[in-house]
Amino acid sequence: MSDDSFEIICPRCRASVPADAEICPACGHELITRPVRAATASTAARPADAQPPEDEDAARQAFERIRELSAHVPPSRAVALAPSAYAGFWIRVLASLIDEVLILGAVFVTVELGARTLAGLVIFAGVFLYYPLMEASDAQGTIGKLVLGLAVTDTAGRRISYARAYGRVVGRIVCAVTGNIGYLLVAFTSRKQGLHDLIAGTLVLHRGFY
Secondary structure (H helix, E strand, O other), rough: OOHHHHHHEOOOOOOOEEEEEOOOOOOOOOOOOOOHHHHHHHHEEEEEHHHHHHHHHHHHHHHHHHHHHHHHOOOHHHHOOOOHHHHHHHHHHHHHHHHHHHHHHHHHHHOOOOOHHHHHHHHHHHHHHHHHHHHOOOOOOOOHHOOOOOOEEOOOOOOOOOHHHHHHHHHHHHHHHHHHHHHHHOOOOOOOOHHHHHOOOOOEEEOOOO
């Protein structure tokens, strides 16, 4: 057998074996690492930090998205309102008197027409429909407030929701059962809020200031 056929020596048994042999035919010693094992080793040696660049890009995209959305959130304008923007105690009393005259006038008409049961429904509608629906509408106030140039807003000067409008109804009921003392808070709070305003988170402003 020529020397060209044997080019390596088995390190275990010192036998001559072909250069392309993977296992020594004499002792069974593995001479060459198989490609599969080499691929497995290279896979195991893959850097563990291959993923962070993708995570970093995702975090950056999320941050940019949050910043984009926050740019469309209107800032609170309530803190920028001048003290003269808030409707005071007496003008609000006058607006309430106008509304009460309208409601009582409707009650008087129904009583004169002999519909006493309907008169009770008129009062119910005035409290639970007239006030909240008008204040949550585009008008942002009852007829009395419209006549005097007043509007009901949230604490950022925006139109209120129907849920917030009914919160004012609950506040009015609380004021009524406590002897209307809650209304007097309008004269003493910095933003002219009565108890019903504080409960619902609302303001009454002069139109043109919000």
